[in-house]
Structures are given as structure tokens and as C-alpha cells.
Amino acid sequence: xxxxxxYEIVSCGLNxxxxxxxxxEAVYELKPEGYIGIEWIGEKPMQWFEPKNDGRLIYRQDxxxxxxxxxxxxxxxxxxxxxxxxxxxxxxxxxTLYWLYFFKQNGFKFWAKFLERFGTPILxxxxxxxxxxxxxxxxxxxxxxxxxxxxxxxxxxxxxxxTSGASGTAGAAFESFNNQLLRQIQKVVLGQTLTSGTxxxxxxxxxxxxxxxxxxxxxxxxxxxxxxxxxxxxxxxxLNNWGKYEVVLGEKPKPLNKDQAERDxxxxxxxxxxxxxxxxxxxxxQDGDIAESTIQPQTQFNxxxxxxxxxxxxxxxxxxxxxxxxxxxxSQPAVELLNQKQVNELIQSSKSPEDLASNLMQLxxxxxxxxxxxxxxxxxxxxxxxxxxxxxxxx
Numbered sequence: 001x002x003x004x005x006x007y008e009i010v011s012c013g014l015n016x017x018x019x020x021x022x023x024x025e026a027v028y029e030l031k032p033e034g035y036i037g038i039e040w041i042g043e044k045p046m047q048w049f050e051p052k053n054d055g056r057l058i059y060r061q062d063x064x065x066x067x068x069x070x071x072x073x074x075x076x077x078x079x080x081x082x083x084x085x086x087x088x089x090x091x092x093x094x095x096t097l098y099w100l101y102f103f104k105q106n107g108f109k110f111w112a113k114f115l116e117r118f119g120t121p122i123l124x125x126x127x128x129x130x131x132x133x134x135x136x137x138x139x140x141x142x143x144x145x146x147x148x149x150x151x152x153x154x155x156x157x158x159x160x161x162x163t164s165g166a167s168g169t170a171g172a173a174f175e176s177f178n179n180q181l182l183r184q185i186q187k188v189v190l191g192q193t194l195t196s197g198t199x200x201x202x203x204x205x206x207x208x209x210x211x212x213x214x215x216x217x218x219x220x221x222x223x224x225x226x227x228x229x230x231x232x233x234x235x236x237x238x239l240n241n242w243g244k245y246e247v248v249l250g251e252k253p254k255p256l257n258k259d260q261a262e263r264d265x266x267x268x269x270x271x272x273x274x275x276x277x278x279x280x281x282x283x284x285x286q287d288g289d290i291a292e293s294t295i296q297p298q299t300q301f302n303x304x305x306x307x308x309x310x311x312x313x314x315x316x317x318x319x320x321x322x323x324x325x326x327x328x329x330x331s332q333p334a335v336e337l338l339n340q341k342q343v344n345e346l347i348q349s350s351k352s353p354e355d356l357a358s359n360l361m362q363l364x365x366x367x368x369x370x371x372x373x374x375x376x377x378x379x380x381x382x383x384x385x386x387x388x389x390x391x392x393x394x395x
Contacts, residue, residue: 001236002229005041009232012043013225016079020090023049023057024077026232028239036239041232044076051078053088074235079228096188104181111174190217222249256283338363338375347383356383 002009009024016022022043029039049070050058057078059068070076082091125137190213230247237245260282264274276290338346346363350356360376367375 002038002232005038008041009229010225013079013228014221015043016081016090017221017224018092018094019046020092020095021046021049021051021078021080021083024079024228026075026077026235028074036236038232038236049076049078051080051083051088051090053085072231074239077228077231079224081224093189097185100181100185100188104178104185107174107177107181114174219250225249338378343379343382346379347386350383353380353383356380 012022012024014022023046024041025044026038027040028036031037048059048062050060050067052058057070057072057076059070060066061068072078080088080090081093083089123141125141127134127137226247226249229249233245233247237243268274276285279285279290280287342363346356346359350359356379357376360372360379364372364375
């Protein structure tokens with residue numbers, strides 16, 4: 001609605017910062033879309049109007065003393081800076097800066113005259129001959145130098161008398177005077193003195209101070225112009241029978257609930273995983289403000305040995321391939337062995353190794369090849385031991 005006139009409204013309203021108050025006039029028209037909008041809005045000369053301490057705005061016609069109160073709801077919009085009952089005109093920033101600006105400008109003027117007179121070298125001629133006059137010496141010096149010449153008698157003496165600031169250190173005196181004026185202007189305009197004169201050096205803290213000052217002045221300008229924008233929006237809403245609309249310049253800060261934040265911190269420490277949707281809903285965050293955690297893939301090579309401990313007594317040095325084979329072997333299921341009673345019965349019922357293998361196959365028909373081989377070797381070994389024991393007993 002007022003987007004096309006936003007710059008004009010703000011720039012005219014900010015003139016109240018320099019002159020104390022500013023008055024804008026609005027002209028309306030019926031838009032093709034069917035609503036009443038702004039045809040033109042701009043600043044009027046401030047000398048035409050006189051703000052009163054009771055809130056009225058008086059219009060004075062040129063050359064007459066007739067006072068006419070103007071409408072401040074739809075037609076005229078007043079912006080004032082630090083106005084009070086005693087000072088309804090507001091506090092003009094340029095009024096405070098007048099003398100500082102005056103001395104600064106005239107200081108450069110006097111400094112230019114000083115440089116013009118004493119910045120160029122002066123030729124001094126001393127006359128010791130009786131045949132030469134001072135006039136002749138002056139003419140000779142002027143022929144060699146355009147200006148600043150002096151001719152005196154040989155017995156005369158010329159000295160420059162003055163204070164330290166007016167002699168060799170006059171430049172330092174002017175620099176000190178100019179820097180003091182700059183500090184005072186900065187303090188009036190910005191509210192504090194910036195440490196900008198660092199001779200080419202700086203720091204992060206210095207830049208942060210300047211950034212904070214810039215943000216403070218930006219917020220101050222926003223507070224100055226917001227009532228004027230709100231009044232214009234209220235007029236448009238009233239003309240079109242719309243509802244109320246609140247003007248907010250910049251982002252409206254959402255206050256942080258300290259108790260809720262502490263509770264969420266305790267939940268996080270206890271192991272609760274809060275979703276990004278929760279933070280967006282409760283804390284007013286937007287998409288992209290929270291970085292989602294990603295699970296890092298396992299990049300370790302599986303063939304590498306994975307030993308919990310490495311002992312000095314361990315003399316077996318396995319390669320990475322052998323270690324992987326050992327791990328695969330350890331992961332295989334254990335082989336089921338026959339108990340000692342079953343082994344004894346198997347030996348007693350067999351007359352030869354072939355008979356023992358046949359009986360073992362009948363005893364464990366569903367055994368795997370490795371399980372059958374292990375049990376067969378165990379039975380043959382037990383049979384050999386039993387044979388030796390029996391033969392030893394017969395002797």
C-alpha cells in the first residue's frame with residue numbers, strides 16, 4: 001500500500017532529526033483496484049506550521065497572522081524529535097551543532113590564511129653597504145621571490161616572538177583544535193566519541209564498538225519514524241474501513257523463556273533428542289538455523305587387526321589377512337563332541353577302524369563333515385589309548 005512512497009515518507013520524517021520537527025501532507029485518490037490510496041505525499045516547509053504543546057498543529061498563511069488548525073488524522077502528519085511541553089517544536093540537532101560547525105569552518109579559514117602568510121619561506125636581506133638602500137634590496141628580493149621579503153640594515157635585528165602554538169608548533173595546535181571539534185560533533189550526533197583516529201591501526205573490538213553505535217542510531221531512527229508510518233497506515237485503514245494494522249520496522253524480537261530453555265537443556269543432557277520442528281515452534285527459528293546431525297559412516301578397513309590389548313609375551317605375529325581368517329573362524333559355531341560314555345560304547349561295539357567309522361555315522365547321521373571328522377579322530381585316539389592300556393594290563 002505505502003511501499004512506493006516509503007522512501008519519501010522516511011526521508012521527510014528524518015528531517016525532524018535535524019530541524020526538530022517535520023510536516024508531511026498526503027493527497028489521496030481512488031485506485032483502479034477499488035480502494036483509496038496515496039496519490040502524493042511529501043514534506044511542506046516547516047515555517048508554515050507551528051506545533052503547540054497541547055498537540056495541535058497550526059498553519060499560518062504567508063503575510064497574515066491568521067491561525068488555522070489543520071487535520072492530523074488524514075491530511076497532515078507531524079514528526080517531532082524529543083518534543084516536550086516546554087519545547088513543542090522538538091530538539092533540533094543542527095541547533096546544537098551550530099557553534100561546533102561555525103568554529104570548524106572558520107578554523108580552516110584562519111588556518112589557510114596562516115599558511116598563506118607563514119607557510120612560505122621569508123627572504124631576509126641585511127644591508128651593510130652604504131651604497132645600497134633598503135628599497136633597492138626589497139626590489140632585488142622581490143625579483144627573486146614573489147612575496148614575503150624583508151630588508152633591514154646590517155646592524156638591525158629581526159626576531160619572531162610568540163607562544164609555542166604560534167611558532168614552530170602551530171600545526172600541532174590546529175590539529176588539536178580540529179580533533180577536539182570532531183570529538184564534540186561525534187558525541188552530539190552519535191551519543192559517544194568514536195575511537196576512529198587510530199592512525200591506520202584497528203582491532204576487532206574497535207570495529208565491534210562502531211557496529212554497536214551504528215545499530216543504536218539505526219534503532220533510534222526507527223523509533224523516530226515509526227509513529228509517522230503508523231499514523232499514515234491508520235488513515236488508510238480508516239478511509240477503506242479496514243481493521244487495525246500495527247507497523248513494525250525490523251524484526252520483532254521474541255522474548256526467550258528462561259525456564260523453558262533451562263528445562264530443554266536438562267532434557268538434552270538427560271538424553272532426550274529434541275527435533276528441529278520443536279525449536280522452530282517454541283523458539284521462532286527458521287529452516288536452516290539448526291544443523292541436523294549426520295551419522296558418520298564406518299571408514300575403518302575390516303582386514304586390520306582389532307586387538308583390545310597387545311602383550312609383550314605374544315610372539316605370534318599374524319598378518320592382516322591371517323587375523324581376518326582367525327576372526328571368521330572364531331565366529332563359526334562350536335563343534336558338538338560325543339561324551340566319554342558314548343565314545344566307550346562306540347569303541348566296544350567296533351572291531352576295526354572301518355567298523356568304528358560306520359558305527360559313528362549311524363550314531364550322528366546329521367553331523368557335518370568337520371564335526372564327523374573331529375569325533376572320528378577322537379574315537380580313534382581313545383581306541384589306541386585303550387588298546388595300549390589293555391595290553392599293558394595283560395603283561
